[in-house]
């Protein structure tokens with residue numbers, strides 16, 4: 001179960017829970033005027049001057065069906081938000097496992113779900129909840145977690161998602177007393193997350209995800225990776241602009257250096273965060289680990305210079321893999337992480353470049369190749385295994 005972590009988001013985020021500013025009629029008119037479905041931007045909704053209720057927001061979302069639930073219905077689905085159903089807790093609030101079927105709503109598929117409830121005493125609020133609905137309600141992709149519905153009742157804000165049986169990458173990768181995650185699984189997750197980001201970056205109206213980290217990559221039963229948590233997502237720059245300027249938010253260790261320095265956000269900021277996740281997958285280490293000695297506190301500072309040195313790179317790959325990884329493949333992934341973590345945004349690859357590099361590296365079958373054996377040649381020419 002996740003604990004509340006001290007993220008910048010929770011420190012810097014001082015967003016007020018302002019009254020909903022959304023006109024459904026306005027949004028609908030806009031969609032109808034455009035003839036075919038076009039994605040509604042967050043600003044279209046949050047800048048609207050009307051204060052009409054949001055209850056039926058889903059109907060303005062073209063083909064995707066979103067359910068507007070009552071609090072009572074979500075109570076029913078989660079056994080009254082019982083402790084035993086709690087899956088974890090992040091900055092938004094607690095997350096509960098639940099179950100829904102067509103007895104709750106006609107047509108609703110029988111399925112296990114995850115229900116996220118806004119902590120009314122927390123630092124996140126209506127804005128993150130709305131961003132989640134605006135982005136995930138409209139964007140559908142095999143590598144984005146599916147939003148099923150939401151609840152807006154008095155000050156209550158909740159979200160219902162498809163249930164991801166293996167929880168987050170953070171839980172799986174850094175779990176203490178379990179077998180190490182095999183190389184092939186790591187590569188599958190790396191590719192899935194890359195495809196999810198590439199989809200966002202290449203959409204008609206590009207989206208900058210802004211909060212890529214191991215805890216926001218959720219895993220299906222077969223380790224298919226899906227991006228979750230769109231509370232910080234932003235619409236990409238429009239027209240001549242090459243970046244969007246925002247208040248600096250994100251999670252310590254994952255945010256790109258130029259974004260921290262200037263507040264200028266581009267899709268390349270996501271590529272940097274992706275590089276951090278790739279490094280975590282390679283090394284099995286957390287990006288920020290307070291338990292490590294001073295030199296090792298920042299994973300990126302410590303590991304980046306080693307990533308392009310073929311003689312050293314193997315020494316930083318997760319030792320729990322016990323050598324069960326392909327040498328050449330690992331070298332390519334290390335080089336990819338090196339490029340994603342470049343301090344110069346333009347030197348970073350695009351996410352589709354990343355997908356292209358990772359796709360051919362998927363077929364390693366984790367056959368045990370044994371411990372590393374070094375053959376030393378002694379002065380008399382005899383070979384000794386060490």
Ligand SMILES: Nc1ncnc2c1ncn2[C@@H]1O[C@H](COP(=O)(O)OP(=O)(O)OP(=O)(O)O)[C@@H](O)[C@H]1O
Nearest residue numbers: 002088089090091095114161162163164167168215
């Ligand atoms: N759809 C889901 N299916 C299964 N488990 C989930 C789902 N969504 C969230 N969880 C669980 O709940 C935990 C908390 O998730 P949440 O996204 O609220 O916070 P976080 O990502 O850990 O932190 P932060 O607030 O910094 O993003 C996750 O780590 C995961 O274990």
Ligand SMILES: [Mg+2]
Nearest residue numbers: 090215216229
């Ligand atoms: Mg999260």
